[in-house]
Amino acid sequence: MEDTPLGSWTDEALVSEAQSDRDGPRGRAAASELLGRYRESAYLWSLRQVRDHDRALDLAQEALINAYRALPTFGGRAKFSSWLFAIVRNRCLTAVRKRSLTRDEEVDPDELTHPQSDPEAQLEWAQEESAVLDVLRRTLEPHEQRAVWMRYMDHLSVEEITRLLGLTGSTGARSVLQNARRKLRAAMTGSNRRFGGDA
Amino acid sequence: MTERHIPDDELGLVLDLDPADPRRGHLDRCPRCYARMAEYRDFVAAQPGAPGARLGEARERLGEALEREIAGGAAERGTGRAVRAGGGDEPRPAPWLDRVTRGLHLPRLRPELAMAAIAVVIVAGGAWLAFRGREGIPPPPGGEPTLRGEVVRGPLTLEHPSVLADGALELAWTSMPGATRYQVRFVAPDLSDLATVEAGSDTRVILRRGSLPGGLASRALVTWQVVAMSGNDTLATSRATPVRLP
Numbered sequence: 001m002e003d004t005p006l007g008s009w010t011d012e013a014l015v016s017e018a019q020s021d022r023d024g025p026r027g028r029a030a031a032s033e034l035l036g037r038y039r040e041s042a043y044l045w046s047l048r049q050v051r052d053h054d055r056a057l058d059l060a061q062e063a064l065i066n067a068y069r070a071l072p073t074f075g076g077r078a079k080f081s082s083w084l085f086a087i088v089r090n091r092c093l094t095a096v097r098k099r100s101l102t103r104d105e106e107v108d109p110d111e112l113t114h115p116q117s118d119p120e121a122q123l124e125w126a127q128e129e130s131a132v133l134d135v136l137r138r139t140l141e142p143h144e145q146r147a148v149w150m151r152y153m154d155h156l157s158v159e160e161i162t163r164l165l166g167l168t169g170s171t172g173a174r175s176v177l178q179n180a181r182r183k184l185r186a187a188m189t190g191s192n193r194r195f196g197g198d199a
Numbered sequence: 200m201t202e203r204h205i206p207d208d209e210l211g212l213v214l215d216l217d218p219a220d221p222r223r224g225h226l227d228r229c230p231r232c233y234a235r236m237a238e239y240r241d242f243v244a245a246q247p248g249a250p251g252a253r254l255g256e257a258r259e260r261l262g263e264a265l266e267r268e269i270a271g272g273a274a275e276r277g278t279g280r281a282v283r284a285g286g287g288d289e290p291r292p293a294p295w296l297d298r299v300t301r302g303l304h305l306p307r308l309r310p311e312l313a314m315a316a317i318a319v320v321i322v323a324g325g326a327w328l329a330f331r332g333r334e335g336i337p338p339p340p341g342g343e344p345t346l347r348g349e350v351v352r353g354p355l356t357l358e359h360p361s362v363l364a365d366g367a368l369e370l371a372w373t374s375m376p377g378a379t380r381y382q383v384r385f386v387a388p389d390l391s392d393l394a395t396v397e398a399g400s401d402t403r404v405i406l407r408r409g410s411l412p413g414g415l416a417s418r419a420l421v422t423w424q425v426v427a428m429s430g431n432d433t434l435a436t437s438r439a440t441p442v443r444l445p
Contacts, residue, residue, distance in 0.1 A: 028269050035265050041245040043257040045238075048249050057257055061264045066439075068268055070422055073441040079211030085242045086207035090391050129231065136230055145230035146237075154234055163248075164237040 006033040011080040018071055031071065034080065035064050042088050048160060049092040063091040096155075129153070139187045144180040147173050205232045210239040355427050355437040363405070368445045371403035375427035378434055382426040385415055386439070393421060408445040419444050 006014065006029060014034040021027030042063055047056035067087050074083055132153065136145040146165060150156045151173075156164070162172030169175070205213055205222065213236070216223050226233050247254055358371040370383060381398040394414035398404050408417050415421065424439040 032265060032269050036262060039258055039261040039265070040247070040254060041242050043254070043261060044245050044247065044249050044252060045242045047252055051251065053251055053253055053257075057260055060257070061261055064261060064265055065268045068265065069439050070441070073420055073422055075420070078206075078208035081243050082211035082239060083208045085210065085239050088242065089207060089238070133229070133231060137228075142227070142230070146233050149230040150234045150237075153231065154238065156234075156238075163246075164234075164241060 006030060009033070011037070012076065015071070015074060015076065015080055019074075022072065031068055035068055038081070038084055039064065042084070045085075045088055046092050048157075049096060055095075059092055059095055060088070063088040066091070135184070135188065139183050140180050144176055144183070147176045148180045148184070151177055204229065205235070207235060207239070210236055211243075214240075355425060355435045357423075357425060357437050357440055360442050362445070365407075366445055367405050367407045368442070369403055369405050370423060370442070372425045372437060374402050375435055377429050378427035379430060380428050382428060384424045384426060385412075385421045386424070387421065398425075406445055411444060415444055417444060 009017075009030070011034060014030045017030035018027045018034060021030075039060070042060035043056055046059040046063070047053065050056050050059065063084075067084050070087075074080065132149075136148060140148065143165065147161050150161045150164065151158070158173050158177065161167075161177075162174075165173060165176075167173055167176065203225075205225065213220075213222050213226070226236055354373070355375045356373045358373070361369040361371070363369055372381070375381075378400075380400055381402065383396040383398055383404050385393040385395070387393050394412045396404055396412050406412075406415075411417060420441060420443050422439045422441050425437040427434040427436075
């Protein structure tokens with residue numbers, strides 16, 4: 001293994017090398033290769049969240065550096081890629097909440113509060129998620145449930161939802177969301193404020 | 200229906216499961232986890248079609264930043280002090296410095312040169328303001344310039360955690376000139392905030408198993424970091440380092 005170029009190593013092997021020789025040349029080279037592999041992922045994902053090149057660069061840089069600093073705590077229970085995804089996602093969402101939503105002015109910032117350190121807020125959030133899921137499952141088809149979740153809970157754009165769900169046709173996710181809103185409105189008789197906005 | 204959602208950091212593992220595994224089935228039933236999995240797959244695939252993407256520049260800048268951090272971090276841990284040139288390592292500019300040089304459209308300079316260029320801008324601006332009879336630039340906290348709340352990393356060093364005789368955990372750090380109080384921040388492995396402890400002017404906190412601050416679980420592996428404050432101004436942040444709670 002030691003003779004093979006780092007580019008051919010698995011993520012897990014690189015993590016192990018980076019952890020076992022953290023301040024040595026082998027560990028640093030392994031960390032550099034490992035995090036370097038995800039530069040584009042971190043940047044592109046951040047860019048889709050904030051829609052600003054410089055801001056996305058800053059967020060991706062912070063997330064990658066935070067991940068490097070936290071690498072000793074990575075226990076291998078998860079895949080490195082999904083551990084890093086969680087870090088990038090968390091960093092972007094925190095930034096978007098703080099910056100009053102550069103990417104979507106239609107969303108009420110108050111609806112983007114999210115539990116961080118407060119256990120009561122965590123419980124409330126979980127209960128809210130559960131209640132929303134329950135309504136979606138009772139009212140909508142699976143593809144509509146997914147589109148609505150992506151739009152109103154994960155705050156993705158209509159274009160992103162169209163792409164992620166592999167929807168075709170000129171209207172993409174827009175018509176799916178319109179149908180879903182119609183059904184939800186009928187089912188909930190205007191009682192749910194969360195789904196009142198336009199796509 | 201109470202079904203456990205798939206945590207973000209386990210999404211990769213679930214992809215590798217047998218299609219008959221109940222957790223794969225959960226993906227089809229749960230729009231939340233389906234959406235999260237779609238986002239994760241999108242992250243890994245790194246599709247370059249995002250509007251406004253400047254991928255070449257991003258690749259280069261992020262590569263440079265990582266190299267600086269990895270080289271600088273190792274040197275800092277090795278010497279226990281801020282990185283200076285030596286042993287082939289480039290001095291690591293603080294994040295605010297990188298941001299200022301970009302904001303002023305300066306070329307990528309060595310940190311000393313960039314500092315000198317920024318000093319010229321600040322001095323010239325101060326002289327101009329004085330000439331106009333307006334209030335000059337106030338001295339920044341701690342004697343170091345800050346930009347839009349960016350934190351200057353200073354000589355705030357964490358000491359090795361100690362386990363006391365009664366099993367409590369002591370977290371301590373060096374004092375910071377000018378600091379009137381310290382905050383200890385705890386974050387989870389995914390770097391989300393767990394808790395912040397106000398240490399006052401003490402340079403240590405003691406955590407006991409039965410009385411951990413809200414948000415912290417006994418025996419959890421967390422990352423801790425100290426922030427030195429002067430009133431409401433942040434003077435410096437320490438590095439973040441993992442610790443097992445009592």
